[in-house]
Amino acid sequence: AQKVTQAQTEISVVEKEDVTLDCVYETRDTTYYLFWYKQPPSGELVFLIRRNSFDEQNEISGRYSWNFQKSTSSFNFTITASQVVDSAVYFCALSEARSNYQLIWGAGTKLIIKP
Amino acid sequence: ETGVTQSPTHLIKTRGQQVTLRCSSQSGHNTVSWYQQALGQGPQFIFQYYREEENGRGNFPPRFSGLQFPNYSSELNVNALELDDSALYLCASSYPGLAKETQYFGPGTRLLVL
Numbered sequence: 001a002q003k004v005t006q007a008q009t010e011i012s013v014v015e016k017e018d019v020t021l022d023c024v025y026e027t028r029d030t031t032y033y034l035f036w037y038k039q040p041p042s043g044e045l046v047f048l049i050r051r052n053s054f055d056e057q058n059e060i061s062g063r064y065s066w067n068f069q070k071s072t073s074s075f076n077f078t079i080t081a082s083q084v085v086d087s088a089v090y091f092c093a094l095s096e097a098r099s100n101y102q103l104i105w106g107a108g109t110k111l112i113i114k115p
Numbered sequence: 116e117t118g119v120t121q122s123p124t125h126l127i128k129t130r131g132q133q134v135t136l137r138c139s140s141q142s143g144h145n146t147v148s149w150y151q152q153a154l155g156q157g158p159q160f161i162f163q164y165y166r167e168e169e170n171g172r173g174n175f176p177p178r179f180s181g182l183q184f185p186n187y188s189s190e191l192n193v194n195a196l197e198l199d200d201s202a203l204y205l206c207a208s209s210y211p212g213l214a215k216e217t218q219y220f221g222p223g224t225r226l227l228v229l
Contacts, residue, residue, distance in 0.1 A: 004157075035217070037220075043205075043223045044221065044222040044223060045158070046220075047217055047218075093157075100170070103158070103218065104160075105157030107157050108156075
């Protein structure tokens with residue numbers, strides 16, 4: 001069965017430190033998509049990135065970068081030079097063809113950036 | 116801002132009552148998905164509507180039902196409320212109806228069942 005594991009329940013770092021959020025997924029499908037969403041205290045889920053299973057190229061967007069490795073079934077998210085505004089809960093999610101692309105979510109990682 | 120709106124923002128009900136939550140999708144989006152997020156957990160998929168038809172359902176009982184209207188807005192109805200229904204209910208829209216497309220979320224409705 002498909003599954004997403006975010007082993008880090010909570011991470012606390014001091015501002016300007018780099019931080020990596022881990023995501024490990026399980027799927028038997030060859031066609032699938034991986035997502036990261038940010039959920040600030042207001043509750044709205046903010047889309048950050050989507051990758052498909054055929055594109056393992058890593059991506060960088062400003063201070064954010066993502067490392068997709070099919071060999072280890074991981075899709076990790078790194079924030080460089082963290083800022084207080086990065087404090088939020090971050091969710092990794094998986095959708096696969098055989099499940100009609102329903103989003104399967106990890107439990108989330110609460111990131112606390114201290115000034 | 117995603118353009119997805121939900122109402123009401125907060126709601127308090129008692130056990131056994133019925134509730135209707137509303138969602139307006141982003142302009143041009145014809146697919147709406149609903150999720151339940153209990154405190155401290157990830158969202159759980161309830162169901163999805165595409166062009167007014169249910170297009171997939173998660174592991175929720177039939178007392179959770181929905182509708183999608185011709186303008187692609189949607190409602191989530193929950194009958195016979197239980198205490199465990201207390202959660203944040205999130206609506207997401209996507210286009211062009213392909214389930215694999217990225218879903219954009221509204222701010223959610225916080226439901227408290229007493």
